Amino acid sequence: MGRKPxxxxxGMFGAMWSEHCAYKHSRPLLGRLPSIGERVLVGxxxxxxxxxxxxxxxxxxxxxxxxxxxxxxxxxxxxxxxxGIIRDIFTMGARPIALLNSLRFGPLEADDEIDSDAAxxxxxxxxxxxxxxxxxxxxxxxxxVGGEIIFDPSYSGNPLVNAMCVGIARHDEITLxxxxxxxxxxxxxxxxxxxxxxxxxxxxxxTLGDDREERRPAVQVGNPFLEKLLMEACLELARTDxxxxxxxxxxxxxxxxxxxxxxxxGVGAEVDLDAVPRREPGMTPYEVLLSESQERMLIVVRxxxxxxxxxxxxxxxxxxxxxxxxxxxxxxxxxxxxEVVCRVPGRALADEAPQYVIHGAAPPAPDTNLAxxxxxxxxASVLLELLASPNxxxxxxxxxxYDHMNGTNTLIGPGAGDAAVLRIKGTSGALAMxxxxxxxxxxxxxxxxxxxxxxxxxxxxxVASMGAVPIGITDCLxxxxxxxxxxGWQLERAxxxxxxxxxxxxxxxxxxxxxxxxxxxDGPILPTPVVGTIGLIQDRDxxxxxxxxxxxxxxxxxxxxxxxxxxxxxxxxxRRGQRGxxxxxxxxxxxxxxxxxxxxxxASVIGAAHDLxxxxxxxxxxxxxxxxxxxxxxxxxxxxxxxxxxxxxxVGRVIVALTPERVPELRDxxxxxxxxxxxxxxxxxxxxSLDVAGVRLAIRVSELETAWRTPF
Amino acid sequence: xxxxxxxxxxxxxxxxxxxxxxxxxxxxxxxxxxECRTLWHLEAELGACDAxxxxxxxAHGDHLRTGAIARFSPIMRAVEAFAAAGGPVIGSCNGFQxxxxxxxxxxxxxxxxxxxxxxxxxxxxxxxPERAPAWLGDLANGDVIRLPISHGEGRxxxxxxxLDGLEREGRxxxxxxxxxxxxxxEANPNGSQRSIAGLVNERGxxxxxxxxxxxxxxxxxGGTDGLRLFRSLERWLQEQPAAxxxxx
Numbered sequence: 001m002g003r004k005p006x007x008x009x010x011g012m013f014g015a016m017w018s019e020h021c022a023y024k025h026s027r028p029l030l031g032r033l034p035s036i037g038e039r040v041l042v043g044x045x046x047x048x049x050x051x052x053x054x055x056x057x058x059x060x061x062x063x064x065x066x067x068x069x070x071x072x073x074x075x076x077x078x079x080x081x082x083x084g085i086i087r088d089i090f091t092m093g094a095r096p097i098a099l100l101n102s103l104r105f106g107p108l109e110a111d112d113e114i115d116s117d118a119a120x121x122x123x124x125x126x127x128x129x130x131x132x133x134x135x136x137x138x139x140x141x142x143x144x145v146g147g148e149i150i151f152d153p154s155y156s157g158n159p160l161v162n163a164m165c166v167g168i169a170r171h172d173e174i175t176l177x178x179x180x181x182x183x184x185x186x187x188x189x190x191x192x193x194x195x196x197x198x199x200x201x202x203x204x205x206x207t208l209g210d211d212r213e214e215r216r217p218a219v220q221v222g223n224p225f226l227e228k229l230l231m232e233a234c235l236e237l238a239r240t241d242x243x244x245x246x247x248x249x250x251x252x253x254x255x256x257x258x259x260x261x262x263x264x265x266g267v268g269a270e271v272d273l274d275a276v277p278r279r280e281p282g283m284t285p286y287e288v289l290l291s292e293s294q295e296r297m298l299i300v301v302r303x304x305x306x307x308x309x310x311x312x313x314x315x316x317x318x319x320x321x322x323x324x325x326x327x328x329x330x331x332x333x334x335x336x337x338x339e340v341v342c343r344v345p346g347r348a349l350a351d352e353a354p355q356y357v358i359h360g361a362a363p364p365a366p367d368t369n370l371a372x373x374x375x376x377x378x379x380a381s382v383l384l385e386l387l388a389s390p391n392x393x394x395x396x397x398x399x400x401x402y403d404h405m406n407g408t409n410t411l412i413g414p415g416a417g418d419a420a421v422l423r424i425k426g427t428s429g430a431l432a433m434x435x436x437x438x439x440x441x442x443x444x445x446x447x448x449x450x451x452x453x454x455x456x457x458x459x460x461x462x463v464a465s466m467g468a469v470p471i472g473i474t475d476c477l478x479x480x481x482x483x484x485x486x487x488g489w490q491l492e493r494a495x496x497x498x499x500x501x502x503x504x505x506x507x508x509x510x511x512x513x514x515x516x517x518x519x520x521x522d523g524p525i526l527p528t529p530v531v532g533t534i535g536l537i538q539d540r541d542x543x544x545x546x547x548x549x550x551x552x553x554x555x556x557x558x559x560x561x562x563x564x565x566x567x568x569x570x571x572x573x574x575r576r577g578q579r580g581x582x583x584x585x586x587x588x589x590x591x592x593x594x595x596x597x598x599x600x601x602x603a604s605v606i607g608a609a610h611d612l613x614x615x616x617x618x619x620x621x622x623x624x625x626x627x628x629x630x631x632x633x634x635x636x637x638x639x640x641x642x643x644x645x646x647x648x649x650x651v652g653r654v655i656v657a658l659t660p661e662r663v664p665e666l667r668d669x670x671x672x673x674x675x676x677x678x679x680x681x682x683x684x685x686x687x688x689s690l691d692v693a694g695v696r697l698a699i700r701v702s703e704l705e706t707a708w709r710t711p712f
Numbered sequence: 713x714x715x716x717x718x719x720x721x722x723x724x725x726x727x728x729x730x731x732x733x734x735x736x737x738x739x740x741x742x743x744x745x746x747e748c749r750t751l752w753h754l755e756a757e758l759g760a761c762d763a764x765x766x767x768x769x770x771a772h773g774d775h776l777r778t779g780a781i782a783r784f785s786p787i788m789r790a791v792e793a794f795a796a797a798g799g800p801v802i803g804s805c806n807g808f809q810x811x812x813x814x815x816x817x818x819x820x821x822x823x824x825x826x827x828x829x830x831x832x833x834x835x836x837x838x839x840x841p842e843r844a845p846a847w848l849g850d851l852a853n854g855d856v857i858r859l860p861i862s863h864g865e866g867r868x869x870x871x872x873x874x875l876d877g878l879e880r881e882g883r884x885x886x887x888x889x890x891x892x893x894x895x896x897x898e899a900n901p902n903g904s905q906r907s908i909a910g911l912v913n914e915r916g917x918x919x920x921x922x923x924x925x926x927x928x929x930x931x932x933x934g935g936t937d938g939l940r941l942f943r944s945l946e947r948w949l950q951e952q953p954a955a956x957x958x959x960x
Contacts, residue, residue, distance in 0.1 A: 134829050138864070139770045141731025225729050225773025315752070316728065403831045403862045405927050408735045423932065425738070540932070 001348065008334075008342045011286050012349060015252035016259055019516050022353035025482035026514040029358070029495045037508035039471055045264075047088040047177055047248065048167075049510020051472045053536055055427050056171050060094035063102075063164035063435065063476045063532040065515035069219040070161040074128025078161050079136040079222040080294055085165040086142060087248035090231045091297065093175035093238030094167030097407055098422055099137050100435040101147040101163045102476070102530045103129060106156025108390065108712065113153045125159045126712075132222075133163070134401040139224035140231070144402035145413055145420035146434060150441045151390045152574075154526045158518050162476045164435050164532040168424065175238050177247040179265035179300045184244055184326040186269060187309065188254070190230045190318055191295040194279035196220050198290050207481060207519045226295045229316040234297060236312050242305035249296040255289045255349065257298040258332050262346035268331040271324035273341065285334065285341040300326060358482055360489025365446075368580025373573055374564040374641035380697045382572070386615040386647065387622055388710040391441065391571055397712055416627075417546050418462040418611045419535065430540035432468035434459050435532045439613055440649040443569040443583055444527030448490040450583055452497025452529045454651040457585075458613070459533030460505055460594045465609040465654055467544040467601030468535025470505060470594065475512040475531050480524025482516050490527040491516070498529060504591045507533075537598075544601050546610045547628040548657035548683040554632055555666065556617065557677045558593055558653035559586065562639050566648035571614050583650070589676065590652030596673045597654065605665045608657040618646035618690070620655055621680075622704045625688045631701050632688055634681040639693040646692060657683060720949050721747040723761040725791060725807075727782045728753065729774075732767035732805065732926060739929040744942055753785035762949050763800040763846070764791055766807025768862070768924060778821060778865050779809035788814055800846035800945060801918045805863055808910075808920035817913055817920045818878070819870030821863075825903025829864040833934065834901055834923060836909050837889040840882035844912040847919045848885055849944040856893040857937035859923035861901055866922040868904035868911075875906060886910030886921055 005013060019025060035043040041058050042050035048062035066081025082099060089096045106122040107114045114122070137144045142165070196219075237243055245265065247257045254276070262269050273288050283291075299320075301309050306322065313320040327333075332349075334342045386392055399414035411430060412421035419434035437451075438444050439458040444451030460470040475498060480487040502509055518525040537543050548554065559566075567573045568581025600606045612620045625631050639645040658666060663679075670677040689698040722740055724733045733750045740748035751758065753771075758764065771782035782788065788810070795801045795816055803811040811817045824830060838855040841848035851857070870878070878884050886909040890899040900907045902922075910921030925938030 138829050138831075138862075139729075139773065141769060223773070225770060225775070228729055228731070228770075228773075400832050401829045403829070405831065405860050405862065405924075405933075406731060406735070408738060408927055408930070408933055411932055425742075 001344065006342065008286050008289065009344055011290055012255045012342065012344060015255055015290055016349040017353040020251050021256055023514050024353045025356050025358055025516060026477065026491065028355055029492055032495055032499045033509040034499060034502050035508050035510060037472065037506065040508050040510055041171065042174065043508065043510050044512065047091045049472065049474060050092065050169065050174055051510060051534065053424065057424065058169050058171055058174060059431060059534055060089055060092045060167040060169050061164065061474055061532060061534055062088050062511035063162055063474045063530065064513040065476050065478060066161045066163065067159065067478065067515050067518055070125065070129055070159055071157065073219040074125045075132040076219055076221050078129040078132030080220045081161050081163045082133055082136040083222045083224060083227050083294055084250050085163045086140065086227065086231065089165045089167035090234050091177065091246050091248045092169060093173040094169035095235055096142045096165050096167040097409055098166040098420065098433060099142050099144040099163065100433060100532065101133055102435045102437055103147065103149040104155040104160035104528060105151050106153055107151050114156055118156050122156055129159060129161055130398055130401060136222055136224045138403045140228045141406050143404045143406040143410055145404050145410055145422065148436060149395065149398065150437065152442065152526060157520045158525055160478050160528060162530045164474065166433055166534065173238050175243055175246045177245050177261055177264060179245045179261040179267050179326050181244055182267065182326055182328045183303060185301050185303050185306050185322050186271065186324040186326065187299045187301055187320045188276060188323045189297045189299055189313055189320045191223065191226055191293055192277040192279045192319065193288055193291045194293045195283065195287055195291060196293055198287055198292065207517045220292050220294050222294050229318055230295055230297060233313050233316045233318055237309060240308065242301055242309050244300040244302065247298045249298060251292065253289065253291045259346045259349035261298060261300065262330065262332060263350035266330055268327045268329045268346065269324055270327055271332065271334045273334050273336045275321050275323040277319050277321050285336050289334065358488035358492055360485045360487065360492060362489055363486055366580035368578045370564050370567050370573065370578055370581050373567055373576055373578050374644050376643055378642045378646055378692060378695050378697065380699050383618045383622060383699065384707040386571060386619050387704060388707040389571060392614045392619055394709045411540065411543065412466065418465040421466050421537065421543050423540055428539055430537040430543060432463040432466040432535035432537060433533065434462040435530060436462060437528050437530050439651040440569040440571065442526055442574055444490065444494065445579065446569050446581060446583055448493040448527040449497040450585055451527050452494035453501045453585060453587065455529045455531040456498055456501035456507065457590050457651045459531045461611050461652055461654060463533050463535030464594045464597035465544060465611045466535065467542055467598050468537045469598045470507055470533055470535045472508050472510050473502065473531050473533050475509055475529060477514045478518055478525065478528040478530060479516050480519045487524060494527050494529045504587050505594060539602065542601050542604060544606065545608045546624060548608050548624060548630060550630055550684045551660065552657040552683040553660045553663050554634065554680045554683060555656050555677050556653065556680050557656055557675060559589065559650055559676060560678065561648040561650040561653060562641060562645040564641060564644060566644050566650045570616065570647060570649040572647040585651065592673050592675045593652060593654065596669065596675050600669060605662050605669060606656040606658040609654050612653040612655065613649065616647040616649050622688055622708065624655065625701050626705045626708055629701065630683050631685040632681055632683045634689065635691040636680065636693060642692040642695045719745060719747050720763060720946055721761045722763045722765055723758050724748060724750045724765045724767055725787050726750050726752055727771035727785060729771045730767055730769035730806065732769055732924065735926045736765050736767050739926045739942065743929050751787060753782065753787045756786040756790055758790045758794055763945055764794055766803035766810050768805030768807060771806055771810060778806060779813035782810045783814040792816065795918050798915065798917050802847060803920045804924055805922055808922055809865065811918065811920040816918050817911060818874050819868055821865050822867045822869050823865050824867055830901050831862040832901065833858050834861045835889050835891050835899065836886045836923065837893045837895060839885055839887060841885060843882045843916050844885050844919050846917055846945055846948040847941050849948050850940050851944065854893060856889060856891065857940065858928065858935050859925055859938055860927040861923050863922055866902040866904065868908040870905065878911060881914065883911050884908050885912055
């Protein structure tokens, strides 16, 4: 700028150059993620990514975190997280059709690691977050169709709330956030501007300390009713040709929206801050520019169409204030009472934050004795313990609080499959969608590269298990401080893992978000890259289920995972205090299976599939038996460690069910694709009988169900 | 005009914050082949129509009370007049709440007893369907149907005299039940008094229910029992001389 910035300008730079807005520690690394593909219509850098799904339609989607706000005010933190991600989707001109969420909390019950105060706080956060997601999504009328939730002490006091929204747009109605055309009018639409959420972006970029209660004013308050009106008005607007660009106001409020709109378009703006509708008198320019009041949009409109645009907003009783215009000189000038209060190049705010090169190193590997764990005898009580564990048990008490059917598209909803399946009205197709963290969930503690790699693979396997071809992902990187050696190493390795998995699967990353400084005085969270995956099913009548029928043949596809190291990072190992080991993964083998599953589904060779995750093969078999109300006779002849065979968790393994006469076709398909597979047995009866290298267990399905339905 | 060309014409009323109108319109137009218009709450005229739908959602954000502001919308004057003339009206979910606030049906819908929102498939026992011939004419007393519910404030409440009157007049036409059709406390998802899920007005043309029939109209979504209500309406309209006059 060639001069010292004034106080207002410093505030603008402070917010825009925060980690939350500027990605200054992650941006150099994010360039490693592949974002190009034949189907990609809009890649990273816009409000959300868009991928072609045929019939002139696009799927528009993004995941975003709201971790820090949720740690201090869980209901509003989670609610505004949902509101923010929905705005990102309809800002693109897409009608939101689904919400998903990935959540992490500390344990809800006190144990050796968590005292009763911390457990009580975790329960408060858990209840508030679920309530906030339900409150916002139910009111605005967008179904919450899926998600995942993991409990671990590292998230105690620092929960993760990652919300994903999926929308559908016609190609010609996609609206970008790229201002253009000197003289075009800037309309600020929706809620009036208040003093809530000021410096939220900076707050979200700091480590959570003991002062977290005092940070409550930095959290915004959501109004889903207002956003519903805003959504309908903006979607109506996107169908006209009056809009040049549209941008929602999120972190850093008006400052960020002005900077990003103008920087993307290479233009500037003249803004009269006095024209901004206020909630209260006496607000300073600093406050107006940095307020994070929710449910606001900034729209660039051609001058001759302002009246038409106003008519639409009037109908929804929404304020549309003309606050300025676009100018050629790429500078944002704001005035109040005719006086200039700031004059900043938008690009300096949006694109020129300093970038840091991360330096980190691997920590020493923790001691562990997985061999001893692998040698322990297998018993029914271990399977029941894992089924009832907070990380595996039935999530119905959570998702039945979310409207998951609104919009009449939900073919397979929460709890009914590895991914949600929503039909695309007017076509024969459907979208499968999933949101997943690393698998196993704590693998990042052992190898952050595998955390990134496995999160992508888990999502791909989940949508493939519904018969879908994965076509793109969105990612949310939740990590501790990048300024520590550990944090820097974890972030870089995880991004490399995501990138390698995406390249192997030919999957573009079209949108995403980074949340760093997820630390409390007790330390950082587990490295938690979260991936939202979209899959396409051409013929939705061929979508797979996760239930088997009496007489079906049951097969395991993928690695047998019966070796000692396969237990590394597993729920069982963690529960037994064996928190080390060197997990390994055969990437090409998993890729082969992701490609094979939709082919098997399209040819109706298999009827059901279920991905193995928490609790491994044992829990997966129990889960399908409960869902089907039908038991099974399972036998694994050779198993170096029956414990590993039943409870190891290595990503990229699936059990499938098929009628016996299709087994030869399955064998041929596996051989042709080079995918490993073994026959496990057959479905039938009212108990799950397991014979693992001579070790026998038999548990009634009703007993499995009781354990699995342990309430929270 | 030949009978083959005849199609029911429905109007779906839309308040700020309503969200089931698109689902109703989808079923009416794409599943049933009906004519369907959605009308904004500020409209004072329904135009030519054979039935009115008050859909689910959060009209006016549920501010004040569910349905409390919507009842004052201009369109409600038209709906009241339509109902008074015997026209079939269905209010589902938030629409039921609007009907009670407007006084078209007695009682009120309060917060669920467990204080949480609840979305799930729910079994319902059909009772005295002849009392709501336009909406339940194709169903039989004792039928068990499955419809989705999705609400935070669906606990039906009225004073004892009103409840006794409703029972005596056979106006409780849908009750929460288990899959066997037994009305039990466990099967009651929200603590509604006497497990009331749906009721009709005295004349039998205005039906209010918390469940969503429009979400159960296509097999791939998990059930088609909702269609039985819409088919009932279609048959009833065809049998009404008055409806024929309205059509012309």
